[in-house]
Amino acid sequence: MIKLDPRTKLLLLLAEAVIVLGGLSGSNAEPFKTVFMALPFLLLFSVKKVRTAIIGGLLLGLGLGAAYLPTGGRGTIILLMCSGILTRFVPSIMMGNYVMSSTKVSEFTAAMERMHVTPKITIPMAVMFRFFPTVKEECSAIGEAMRMRDIRFGGSKVMQMAEYRLVPMMTCSVKIGEELSAAALTRGAGFTCEAYKCVQDRLPCCGYSHVHAVCGSAGVDNMEVGDMTELKDVSFSYAAAPEKGCIKHMDLTVPDGQLLLLTGGSGCGKSTVIRLLNGLVPHFFEGELSGDVLIDGRSVPKMELYETAAMQGTVFQNPRAQFFTVDTTGELAFSCENQGLPEAEILSRIDRTVERFRIADLMDRNIFAMSGGEKQKIACASVDTAQPPLILLDEPSANLDYASTMKLREIIKLWKAEGRTIIAAEHRLYYLWDIADRALLIRDGSIAEDWSRADMDAMTSEKLAEYGLRSIHDTDPAAIERSCSRGEVFSVKPHKRFNFPTEIPLHEITAVVGRNGAGKTTFLRHMCRSARRSRRIFMVMQDVDHQLFTDSVLEEVLISLPDEDEGKAREILRSLDLEDYADSHPMSLSGGQKQRVAIACAAASGRDILLFDEPTSGLDYEHMQQTAQLFGELREQGRTILVVTHDSELIEACCTNIMRLE
Structure with a gap:
């Protein structure tokens, strides 16, 4: 493995941008361009990013070869454009990939500080370091959610399918940028130290x-914080949603x-x-603020x-x-x-x-x-x-x-x-x-x-x-006893690594419980992949942002129905206290409301096996009870429900069986 100082990596990235991306010209520049075209791939191999290096190498080879293909007229212009784009951008992207994959954010920010780069540049650049890997993870999750909801490219609605893919990706990208910026600022990014x-x-x-x-x-x-923390006659409303989460004349000591x-x-x-x-x-969330907030x-x-x-x-x-x-x-x-x-x-x-x-x-x-x-x-x-x-x-x-x-x-x-x-x-x-x-x-x-x-x-x-609040009783979900009489079962293929159950009782509400990291979410995903061809399974993910694709709550439910029926969609929304939000954009809702929209989509799908990953995380007592009631109604319709949950109140309210993963 080639070990380079973070400052050396940054200088290489800058040199790559100037020499290759910037198109440095002249006879003396050609040897440098050749070296810097090959260098990113060598560095990627050194950090065992073999797959990335091979894909980048194939794209670069395609770009280099395109310039020599015999053609004429417009074809020549198009090939030369493609060749120029690939030969200039691919090496620079690969170098950026190497720097991000081999450098910690703290190393990167320290290197920039030692190079006397202003925090106004350091913080956004550091956010980018975290942004791209996160967006990659989001894109993968969105793609999986589309497959589970049977939203695929092709057919007569190509543009609509593209919109369903791009809208959540763009929304998540903006949200990730905001979250990362907020995380950096609330944790002290921007403070200047003398030495690193x-x-x-x-x-x-x-x-x-x-x-x-x-x-x-x-x-x-x-x-040392002094005597108290205070809110003095504080009122606040968000500029983007004045009625959502606002504070009205609050006094608190x-x-x-x-x-x-x-x-x-x-x-x-x-x-x-x-x-x-x-x-x-x-400072970050804009809106109308009055009163004062005091710490010490x-x-x-x-x-x-x-x-x-x-x-x-x-x-x-x-x-x-x-x-x-x-x-x-x-x-x-x-x-x-x-x-x-x-x-x-x-x-x-x-x-x-x-x-x-x-x-x-x-x-x-x-x-x-x-x-x-x-x-x-x-x-x-x-x-x-x-x-x-x-x-x-x-x-x-x-x-x-x-x-x-x-x-x-x-x-x-x-x-x-x-x-x-x-x-x-x-x-x-x-x-x-x-x-x-x-x-x-x-x-x-x-x-x-x-x-x-x-x-x-x-x-x-x-x-x-x-008061609409949760219980104060202390109950371990693993200690709750629930079992159902053996009847029909759904068979699951054995997993290669985990010793997962291979039979799921049908027409029951099964709680899947276990410690964090026991593989509960992996089990649900394994079930989805095992039965993808049968189209019997619908899964609501833990992060519902990945599977909300349209620009209104009503349309989100409509695309989940086997046959569009607005009356049926509104009935489902009404059962989850969402009818007032039918015309709202799903991404404008609170976390609990988005969770209920995803549950509504599952109910509308017509699939007979529904999987839920922590459906009540972030839900208050009233909406937890509504979710439990809906699960009961779905079971009465002959559906099978698996719920990964740590919520003992949900288990006691509706689950008829418990499956423990260790």
Whole structure:
């Protein structure tokens, strides 16, 4: 393997752009062009990107050969254009691929800092490093979703099929760019340190490696937050959707060291409160803001985001919105690097966090290859390494299994014992209810109830259900007993690697339970591939953005019906409390609403075996009950339902069978 310094890689990329892409001319330039055409492929082979190098080499060979093909007239012009495009762009793209695949984001940003590149260029370039691998993953998932919904190119509606492929890709690309930018800014990207250096070291307790640490006297030590965090008569509405998640004249004071629980229905404004406190509102999410948000007496709207990042750490509901690197070890170091902490301190903090979270097996892993629950563990751990005095949690348990959720509870107790202020927005209450100091019920952007510790002790699950809230009872899904009498079964081909079940009971609602990383999602995908030709299976993915293709909720359901029937489509939307959103764009909805749109598509598909991957993650009590009721109705229609879930309330509400994966 050829090992190059990150600065050397950047200079090679620049030289590639000037010599090959820029079309450097002259007789003396030809040897340089030849060398730089071949160099990217040699470097790709050195990092074992053989498939990429072969594909790029074939395209380059096609471009070089096209210039010599005998033709005439317009054909010559077209061939020369194709030859010029391929011979100039392919080597540059391959060099970019090599740089991105062999360089960590932290190495890249440090190299640019040492080259005295301004942060206005460094941050967007670093976002691009994370952007392209993420978009590649999204495109693959969208393609798979199209195949599962039998949306294929060809026939009389070629342009419509192309639109179904391009719309989610473009929407996801824009969203990814926004999320990555938000992740970078809330975690301190843009802070300027005096000195950077690259180091190679291994942490003794776990044996995983960490490359690049930031050092220098300009670093920010752990800041002390004073007496309280405050919202003073705050109102906010988003410019893009004024009625969605808005806040109305909210006054809130959170004393230092308090664990505050924010709860309420989907879209009530919980996440907006979190964004107000971490500075994403109004610096990133545009809208109309009045009032003031204060941390330690300092106005958050008036501070730079990197200043706010040193005072708080945020765990988002979707871990993808949290990550900025492609490897787990670098992710844990990212915030510390942005604060300019010394090398030894960064390594010590990573070591301590890995031990506290018991995630040694997740270190030095590719984030893209991890399950949703494993990603969420890394997201929480990355906040722990930064050691902020204020911790903001936006539904952190959404993708965690029961055991991981209870580990998160222990970590939150540790944070609380250390005197940190914790504000958690959650639907799942059972793991936080007895350790929180206070709970707020938010309804329509205002505080409807403010419960003290004594009020919370007197509360029952029945009373909370009247408020539309989840249960506070602690139930492990794996401990719930459900079994059905043996009848008809659907046979599944054995998997090459996993010992998956090969028989699925038909006409039942089967909960597929197991720890994070046990292969539950892999099992559903294996079922889809095994029965693709029979067209009996419809799967709702964990990230529903991948399988929403049209420009209205109604049309999304219509293309899922075997025969278009607007009356039937509206009936399905009505059953899921979505009829008011029939003309809305699916991507403009909240996470819970998009989840229900995907469920509506499954119900409309007419397929007799429906697979759901965490369908109630992010759903409040009311919509979880609606989902359970719909599953029951689908079963009565003779459908078979498999649900990958960590939601014990959903299992108890509707599941008739349990399948455990270990």
